[in-house]
Amino acid sequence: MDLRQLRYFLAVAEQRNFTKAAKLLHIAQPALSVAIKKLESSVGLPLFDRNEKQVHLTHEGEVLQVHAQRILQQVEDANMAMAELRGLQKGEVRVGVPGMLGSYFFPSILMGFKSQYPDLKLIVVEAGTQSIRQMLLDGELDIGVIHNRDVPSALETRHLITSQMVAVTSQDHPLAENKSISFRAFFDEELVMFKKGYFHREFIDRICAEHNIEPHLSFETNLLAMILNIVRHGFAITALLELVTEHEPGLVAIPFEEPVTLDIAMAWRKQGYLSLADRAFIDFVQRNK
Incomplete structure (x- = not known):
């Protein structure tokens, strides 16, 4: 088992196709097939289930994939460290x-x-x-x-940093005069939220799960500027880090009755x-x- 074989193995695992993997690696497809067969022979285990259109990792192949990714990442780290010491690249x-x-x-x-x-x-x-x-x-x-x-x-x-998550409304929204807001009152409103994957959305989903609440999601976007404009124009409210409202005019920050503090x-x-x-x-x- 050598580094070249591991690179070939990962390429086939990712592409699920020998022809596509060979093209990605800039080698002939028969040469790639031979290299993979040699790797399977050296480990004494089948690494792929093959059919006419796609190949899939066997259980043994999935185990090797984890180790191969780690090995090649460590090799890349070592090369970066040596290159830095030789002064061959800028930081x-x-x-x-x-x-x-x-x-x-x-x-x-x-x-x-x-x-x-x-x-x-x-x-x-x-x-x-x-x-x-x-x-x-x-x-x-x-x-x-x-x-x-x-x-x-x-x-x-x-x-x-540590920052508080707050409800955010337009200045003329009926909730804008509130000193604080409950989770249920917040989720009763039309909401504009980031899509899943952002800590802003993780907070929303966690609170909903803990309180068995179904939110009214009117808008979902990963564009912060769009969220701010939707809230400013009163089409929905949202929840953001308090530091956002400190820099944005036309918005009102309302703390939750149960304070929500995020550790970043x-x-x-x-x-x-x-x-x-x-x-x-x-x-x-x-x-x-």
């Missing part, structure tokens, strides 16, 4: 940030970091918490900003390689949050 930080924090908390931090480290490249990906968690686990991101709740054991976290954290893979650029970013954010 790069790949960070995932949820929409609300990306719009209101992080811009000044990102600009400050870039000002202090002008030679480092920042790649910022906007996504929901669940997507960011998965991208971290898959090695697609170096650092991610997530809700510090039910965090996978493979991730390390460091506290970033930076996360990275425990077994992953943190480059000098990654560590510089983490330290800068901690100093300037």
Whole structure:
């Protein structure tokens, strides 16, 4: 079993087709078939169920897939570490940030970091918490900003901020004068929400499950600007981090009767390689949050 065989194996597992995998790998399909047969022979187990149109992993293949992904990720981490020590590449930080924090908390931090480290490249990906968690686990991101709740054991976290989740209405909404609001009163209203996968939506779904409430979801979108405009024009209300309402005119924040406080954290893979650029970013954010 060698690294080349493992790469070929993962390509076939992902594509579920030898021809497509061969094209992706830029090798001849017969050569790929031979390599996979040699791998199966070396481990002494069938790795794929084959038919005319698709191939599927056997149970043994599924077990190997987990180890193969981990091995190749560690090899990539090692190559990055050695390249950094040789000075063959400039530093790069790949960070995932949820929409609300990306719009209101992080811009000044990102600009400050870039000002202090002008030679480092920042790649910022906007996504929901669940997507960011998965991208971290898959090695697609170096650092991610997530809700510090039910965090996978493979991730390390460091506290970033604590923020209150509040109901948000237009200034002329009947609820705008309320000093607080119950969950049931909130869910009786027409709502505009992020789609599943964002910590904003995780909060909503969790409260509904705990209180056996069926929400009135009139709008679902991942566009924060659209949510804000829908609320401003009185078509629906929503729930957002309080820091959003501090920067947006025409909106009213109403605390819930049962206060909802979210712990937001930076996360990275425990077994992953943190480059000098990654560590510089983490330290800068901690100093300037």
